[in-house]
Amino acid sequence: MTHVDLNFDNRKALLFALTSERLSVYYEHDVWPDDNRALDTAKVWLMRQDLVGPPRLIRELAQLSGQFAKTLADSLSREAGLYMAHEMNQSLDPNHASPVAMDLLDECGRLLREASLAD
Known part of the structure; x- marks a missing residue:
C-alpha cells in the first residue's frame, strides 16, 4: 500500500477535522x-486517508487546531458554537455540502499560510 504525503489540501482537511473534534468534545x-488527544485523532485520520506526514508537522497542526477551536468558541455564543461544531462534523462526510464549513475550510487554509505550514 502506497502512502501519500500531506499536501496543502490534505493539511487543510486535517486541520478542519481536528478543530471539529476539539469543538465537539468541548x-x-x-x-x-x-x-x-488531537495527535491520536490525527494519526487515525491519516491512517484512514492513507496519508503520512512528518511528526513535527502533525504536532504543529494539532496545536493549531486547539488555537483555532478556542478562537471559534470564544467568538460564538454556546448555541452558535454547538451549531458550528455540528456543521463541521456533518461536513466530514464528503456527501454533505455546507457553506459554513466551506468558509471554515478556507479559514484553515489562511491559518496554515499564516503559520508557515502551507508547504
Whole structure:
C-alpha cells in the first residue's frame, strides 16, 4: 500500500477535522481535549486517508487546531458554537455540502499560510 504525503489540501482537511473534534468534545464535555488527544485523532485520520506526514508537522497542526477551536468558541455564543461544531462534523462526510464549513475550510487554509505550514 502506497502512502501519500500531506499536501496543502490534505493539511487543510486535517486541520478542519481536528478543530471539529476539539469543538465537539468541548461542547459535549465542557473541557478542551489536549494536544495528545488531537495527535491520536490525527494519526487515525491519516491512517484512514492513507496519508503520512512528518511528526513535527502533525504536532504543529494539532496545536493549531486547539488555537483555532478556542478562537471559534470564544467568538460564538454556546448555541452558535454547538451549531458550528455540528456543521463541521456533518461536513466530514464528503456527501454533505455546507457553506459554513466551506468558509471554515478556507479559514484553515489562511491559518496554515499564516503559520508557515502551507508547504
